[in-house]
Structures are given as structure tokens and as C-alpha cells.
Amino acid sequence: MKLLIAYASKSGTAKKAAEELAAALPNHAVTLADLAVQQPDPAAFDYAVVGGSIRMGKAYKPLRRYLAAHGKALADVPHALFLCCAFSDQLEHYQAITFPTALRESAEHLVYFGGELDVAKQKGIDRLLTRMMRSAIQNDEDGELALPGYLPEHVRLLADVLRKK
Ligand SMILES: Cc1cc2nc3c(=O)[nH]c(=O)nc-3n(C[C@H](O)[C@H](O)[C@H](O)COP(=O)(O)O)c2cc1C
Known part of the structure; x- marks a missing residue:
């Protein structure tokens, strides 16, 4: 089938997830x-996987722009949605503010691909903010927070389902 995998990624985590997903689906005609x-029209595909990262409390801008322009068309195509973020306890909130209700409710899969707080991958102010987020997590007095990581096994699980389509 014609499969769209579309991502918004500032420092590479969502890009890596999208690329690994694409590489795991050689039996489909994948557009990454x-x-x-580019902001492809979802109506041109049999299935769409769309997502990206959370930055400063909201989805990275290219994803917000895409959903504003093509969200309705995307809801009419079988689809899966994903997010990458550092604070997984906030995931449901991020899903709710990123994806319109109709899009979320019609999604076959709503997936979390993890998140990275890698200082070396950031530039400028983002580098400083990453350092601050890392130390906030490491110094969390309740000990409830843990440094996040990329979750390739979640990518593989989605790939396993999509490969059979
Ligand atoms: C400047 C900056 C702001 C971020 N803001 C948030 C945030 O508000 N909530 C969150 O859970 N993660 C936040 N993160 C973590 C990112 O979601 C995480 O680094 C993710 O792996 C980035 O994916 P990307 O490289 O595809 O953009 C932030 C990261 C940076 C560098």
C-alpha cells in the first residue's frame, strides 16, 4: 500500500523514529x-503515520502547521499518530493539545517513541534548556522522574502491525 510517514523533528529523535519505521516496512511504497x-496531502495515501516532537509544551511547529492544513483530510485516511517528548507523564496532555479529538479517536494507533535530552545534539538556547531539564530531572526531590530515552522497541511494535497490512 501507499504509506506516508511524516514527521516534525528539530534535533533528530522523531526523524530517527520515522526513518527506522520506514526501513522496517520494505513491503510498502513508503513516502518519508x-x-x-514538505507537507504532503494525506488523501494521496492508503495509510498515514504522522507525528513529531514536543518542544516548550507544544508540538514542534511544522507538525502544528500540517495538522491545521491537513488534519481533516488525515482523519479520513487510516492513520497512526506518534509523539516524542521527555516527560512521558505528560503524554496524554500533549496528545490532547496536539491532535484534534476526531483525529485521535479515529487513529488506529497512538504511540510514544520516547524522547532524548542529549546536550550534544542541541544548539544555542536549546542546549542551555536541555541542561536545565536534565538537572531538574536528576535533582527531582520526589525521585519520580527519570531521564528519558528513545524507544526503538515502540517503533518496531508499530512496524510489526503495519507490515501485515
Ligand atoms: C528546547 C527544548 C524544549 C523541550 N520541551 C519539552 C517539553 O515541553 N515537554 C517534553 O516532554 N519534552 C520537551 N523536550 C524534549 C524533547 O521532546 C526531546 O528532546 C525530543 O527527543 C526531541 O525530539 P526531536 O529531536 O525530534 O525534536 C524539549 C527539548 C528541548 C531541546
């Missing part, structure tokens, strides 16, 4: 789209 570069 960086939403910062």
Missing part, C-alpha cells in the same frame, strides 16, 4: 516526509 520541508 520531513514536515519542515
Whole structure:
């Protein structure tokens, strides 16, 4: 089938997830789209996987732009949605503010691909903010927070389901 995998990624985590998903689906005609570069019409595909990262409490801008322009068309195509973020306890909130209700409710899969707080991958102010987020987690007095990581096994689980379509 014609499969769209579209991502918005500032420092590479969502891009890595999208690329690994695409590589795991050789039986489909996959279009891998960086939403910062191109915003494909979902109506041209049999299935769409769309997502990206959370930055400063909201979805990275190219994903927000895409959902504003194509969210309704996306809801009419079988689809899966994903997010990458550092604070997984906030995941449901991020899903709710990123994806319109109709899109979430019609999604076959709503997936979390993890998140990275890698200082070396950031530039400028993002580097400083990453350091601050890391130390907030490490110094959390309740000990409830843990440094996040990328979750390739979640990518593989989605790939296993999509490969059979
Ligand atoms: C400047 C900055 C702001 C971030 N803000 C949030 C946030 O508000 N909530 C969260 O859970 N994660 C936040 N993160 C963590 C990112 O979601 C995480 O680094 C993710 O792996 C980024 O994916 P990307 O490289 O595809 O953009 C932030 C990271 C950076 C660098």
C-alpha cells in the first residue's frame, strides 16, 4: 500500500523514529516526509503515520502547521499518530493539545517513541534548556522522574502491525 510517514523533528529523535519505521516496512511504497520541508496531502495515501516532537509544551511547529492544513483530510485516511517528548507523564496532555479529538479517536494507533535530552545534539538556547531539564530531572526531590530515552522497541511494535497490512 501507499504509506506516508511524516514527521516534525528539530534535533533528530522523531526523524530517527520515522526513518527506522520506514526501513522496517520494505513491503510498502513508503513516502518519508520531513514536515519542515514538505507537507504532503494525506488523501494521496492508503495509510498515514504522522507525528513529531514536543518542544516548550507544544508540538514542534511544522507538525502544528500540517495538522491545521491537513488534519481533516488525515482523519479520513487510516492513520497512526506518534509523539516524542521527555516527560512521558505528560503524554496524554500533549496528545490532547496536539491532535484534534476526531483525529485521535479515529487513529488506529497512538504511540510514544520516547524522547532524548542529549546536550550534544542541541544548539544555542536549546542546549542551555536541555541542561536545565536534565538537572531538574536528576535533582527531582520526589525521585519520580527519570531521564528519558528513545524507544526503538515502540517503533518496531508499530512496524510489526503495519507490515501485515
Ligand atoms: C528546547 C527544548 C524544549 C523541550 N520541551 C519539552 C517539553 O515541553 N515537554 C517534553 O516532554 N519534552 C520537551 N523536550 C524534549 C524533547 O521532546 C526531546 O528532546 C525530543 O527527543 C526531541 O525530539 P526531536 O529531536 O525530534 O525534536 C524539549 C527539548 C528541548 C531541546
